[in-house]
Amino acid sequence: MWIYQKKLQYPVRVSQCNPRLAKYLIEQYGGADGELAAALRYLNQRYTIPDRIIGLLTDIGTEEFGHLEMIATMVYKLTKDATLEQLRDAGLGEHAADHGPALFYHNAAGVPFTATYIQAKGDPITDLYEDIAAEEKARATYQWLIDMSDDPDLNDALRFLREREVIHSQRFREAVEILKQEQQQKHFF
Amino acid sequence: MKPPVPQEYDQWLEQLQTVDFVLTELQLYLDTHPSDPQALQQFRAWTERRRLIAGQFEAQFGPLEATGGARSLHHWDWVESPWPWQV
Numbered sequence: 001m002w003i004y005q006k007k008l009q010y011p012v013r014v015s016q017c018n019p020r021l022a023k024y025l026i027e028q029y030g031g032a033d034g035e036l037a038a039a040l041r042y043l044n045q046r047y048t049i050p051d052r053i054i055g056l057l058t059d060i061g062t063e064e065f066g067h068l069e070m071i072a073t074m075v076y077k078l079t080k081d082a083t084l085e086q087l088r089d090a091g092l093g094e095h096a097a098d099h100g101p102a103l104f105y106h107n108a109a110g111v112p113f114t115a116t117y118i119q120a121k122g123d124p125i126t127d128l129y130e131d132i133a134a135e136e137k138a139r140a141t142y143q144w145l146i147d148m149s150d151d152p153d154l155n156d157a158l159r160f161l162r163e164r165e166v167i168h169s170q171r172f173r174e175a176v177e178i179l180k181q182e183q184q185q186k187h188f189f
Numbered sequence: 190m191k192p193p194v195p196q197e198y199d200q201w202l203e204q205l206q207t208v209d210f211v212l213t214e215l216q217l218y219l220d221t222h223p224s225d226p227q228a229l230q231q232f233r234a235w236t237e238r239r240r241l242i243a244g245q246f247e248a249q250f251g252p253l254e255a256t257g258g259a260r261s262l263h264h265w266d267w268v269e270s271p272w273p274w275q276v
Contacts, residue, residue, distance in 0.1 A: 003254055003255075003256075004254065004255070005253050005254060006251075006252070006253050006254070006267075006270065006272065006273060007202060007205065007206065007253060007273055008206070008273045008274075009206065009209070009210075009213075010206060010210075011199070011202070011203060011206065012274075052221065053221070055220035055221075056217065056220040056221055059213075059216055059217055059220055060217065063213065069273065069274075072274065073273060073274040076274045077274065167214075167217070171217055171220075171221070174221060175221060178221060
């Protein structure tokens with residue numbers, strides 16, 4: 001089970017209302033390499049990964065939900081004071097026609113979230129390589145977002161999230177090495 | 190709309206976020222290095238710091254988890270303080 005903590009993992013501040021930026025950020029909410037996909041990917045792979053790696057997948061998967069909440073907070077803060085006209089001018093007219101002011105799990109181009117964004121092969125090394133690739137793709141996405149954003153407050157939180165992708169990637173790389181070592185050991189029964 | 194939070198809220202929250210960050214990093218490390226005595230000792234020490242800071246935060250700004258929501262017998266504290274995206 002999970003227990004909710006009433007705080008963000010890292011402070012999220014925005015300088016001003018900016019629905020255009022929110023439209024881009026939604027990529028990390030409901031996009032292929034976003035935080036929802038990350039959380040669902042790792043937590044689903046836990047059941048068939050060797051025992052030594054279950055803790056890591058559980059805790060990184062859980063942290064991803066915290067990141068999802070940070071992205072949602074960014075989108076909420078960037079759009080909460082926007083008029084319908086401003087949303088429309090920012091390219092969010094189609095979104096607003098369906099969802100009004102609500103958030104939704106789709107990518108920056110409006111394509112709804114799909115389970116086909118994630119993989120589970122039941123082969124430990126294959127799954128961990130998938131996870132490393134996912135972290136690197138998310139890191140690259142955060143870099144594009146930072147490059148496109150001119151909001152220094154927002155960029156501070158985006159940089160934090162980018163760094164977390166690096167850490168998670170490194171943790172998964174280490175997990176691969178641990179499994180390789182284990183496979184090379186002789187087993188006596 | 191909930192009333193604005195006091196100025197010290199941000200400072201206390203950042204202190205809490207800082208200790209929790211250290212604990213998260215140690216936790217991920219310990220997940221794959223469960224027998225590292227130095228990391229275990231650090232985790233213990235930071236858990237104690239976390240306990241003190243979280244206690245002070247909750248006393249001033251309300252519960253961090255729903256289990257702490259019934260300190261008063263008159264109203265449910267859990268829904269009184271602002272949600273993370275509202276501050």
